[in-house]
Amino acid sequence: MNRYRLGINTCFAVKRWPEPARWAEIVRDRLGLDLVQHSLDLVDLDAPRPLVEGQAAAVRAACDQAGLELHSTFTGLVVYSSNLLLHPDPDLRARAEAWYRQAIAFTATAGARATGGHVGAYSVADWRNPQRRDALAGELRAALRRLAAVARLAGLDELYVENLAAAREPSTMDGLLELLTEGDEEHVPVRLCLDVGHQCVPGTTGPDRDPYAWLERLGGRAPVVQLQQSDAAADHHWPFTRQRNATGRIEADQALAALDASGASGTALILEVIPPFEQDDDEVIAELEESVAYWRAAGRLSGGS
Numbered sequence: 001m002n003r004y005r006l007g008i009n010t011c012f013a014v015k016r017w018p019e020p021a022r023w024a025e026i027v028r029d030r031l032g033l034d035l036v037q038h039s040l041d042l043v044d045l046d047a048p049r050p051l052v053e054g055q056a057a058a059v060r061a062a063c064d065q066a067g068l069e070l071h072s073t074f075t076g077l078v079v080y081s082s083n084l085l086l087h088p089d090p091d092l093r094a095r096a097e098a099w100y101r102q103a104i105a106f107t108a109t110a111g112a113r114a115t116g117g118h119v120g121a122y123s124v125a126d127w128r129n130p131q132r133r134d135a136l137a138g139e140l141r142a143a144l145r146r147l148a149a150v151a152r153l154a155g156l157d158e159l160y161v162e163n164l165a166a167a168r169e170p171s172t173m174d175g176l177l178e179l180l181t182e183g184d185e186e187h188v189p190v191r192l193c194l195d196v197g198h199q200c201v202p203g204t205t206g207p208d209r210d211p212y213a214w215l216e217r218l219g220g221r222a223p224v225v226q227l228q229q230s231d232a233a234a235d236h237h238w239p240f241t242r243q244r245n246a247t248g249r250i251e252a253d254q255a256l257a258a259l260d261a262s263g264a265s266g267t268a269l270i271l272e273v274i275p276p277f278e279q280d281d282d283e284v285i286a287e288l289e290e291s292v293a294y295w296r297a298a299g300r301l302s303g304g305s
Contacts, residue, residue: 003265004256006295006303007035007069009226009272011076011237012288014041016281020062028066030285031292035303036068037224037270038112041076045102052102056109063111071268072160072224073107074193075117085143086120086136093139096120100147108154114223115151116160116193119144119179122168137178144179148187158183160193160224163214165235171201172208173217180221194222195272196250197230197237211250212258219262226272227255227295237274239287240294252298269301 008031013023023042027033043055063070084096100115107115120140126132144159151159161179164171170179176192183189196211207213209232219225229238229248238244240252259267271291275284295301 004259004267004269004301005035006033006292006301007037007071007268007270008033008288008292009037009039009074009270010042011039011272011274012284014039014076015277016284018042020058021065024062024066024068026285026288027068031288033292033303034068035071035268035270036063037071037268037272038073038110039076040073040103040106040115040117041078043073043106045099045106052106053109056106059110070110070112071270072112072114072116073103073110074115074160075103075162077274080118082121083123084118084120085140086122086126088123088126093143097143097147101150104147104151104154104156108156113157114160114188114191115156116158116190117162118164119161119170121164121166124168127168141179144190145181145187148181148183148190151188152183152186156188158189158191158223160191162193162226163195163198165198165200167201167203171198172204173214176218177221191224192218192222193224193226194218195226195228196255197226197228197235200230200232200234212254215255215258216261219259219264219267222264222267224268224270225255225259226270228272228274229291237272239273239275240271240291241287242290245294252295256298269295271295 010023017023085093087093103115148159163176170176181190199209199211229240229244229250230236231249
């Protein structure tokens with residue numbers, strides 16, 4: 001019985017195939033997948049409202065035409081460069097919350113059921129000040145609750161918070177658990193998107209540095225697991241090719257066994273491969289094809305052909 005569904009984040013298309021019809025064709029015809037998580041790096045959320053709605057309509061139409069399910073939208077490298085909801089300036093934290101409101105509206109219009117990802121990073125000064133750090137942590141939880149209410153009104157099912165790779169971001173198991181909520185009639189749940197390549201946080205030890213420990217402990221709390229080949233040294237977002245698998249530490253059978261042990265079921269396994277911008281375009285697709293084949297060989301996965 002297939003307990004997990006394989007899909008892909010469209011981060012591979014950034015600066016290469018920005019047109020929804022183009023990346024949708026690649027996902028369907030070259031990769032044989034039918035589940036998509038759309039990178040917000042491919043969306044201009046700061047554009048005038050008609051243009052934002054037009055982008056959402058184009059994504060929805062491309063997915064419908066290609067027979068793809070738009071699972072969710074997700075933050076990318078652009079906003080990952082920002083402190084977002086943990087910015088030291090309260091006016092800029094408010095702008096970050098407004099940006100997330102725009103992401104929620106876009107997601108609903110495009111036809112996906114969830115959004116989220118990177119929610120914030122402390123400045124060095126705030127991180128090193130315990131009182132300031134605790135105050136901002138409370139503000140982050142309050143902001144997520146407000147956004148969960150916005151998402152409920154927009155018709156979404158959940159929001160995602162991602163474990164990340166720097167100590168000044170949500171990056172430990174206990175730290176992530178403080179942000180997750182079950183939701184209620186007025187708020188969607190805040191769920192974990194578990195990235196298996198982010199267990200390289202400086203200063204962490206033991207289970208927090210072990211992707212399989214994360215999967216076993218928190219896989220049942222994570223509707224989405226993002227897949228990248230990586231090692232313990234850095235957040236590489238490598239493909240699952242023979243070359244990278246030889247040096248990376250993410251092994252499909254072991255990852256699925258850890259998910260099984262967590263009690264997870266119905267999890268979306270989303271390939272999040274970020275190729276260098278200078279890499280040959282045809283080589284990018286070939287490595288994605290190899291990555292899909294690698295995970296399909298592990299069995300127990302559905303999604304596409």
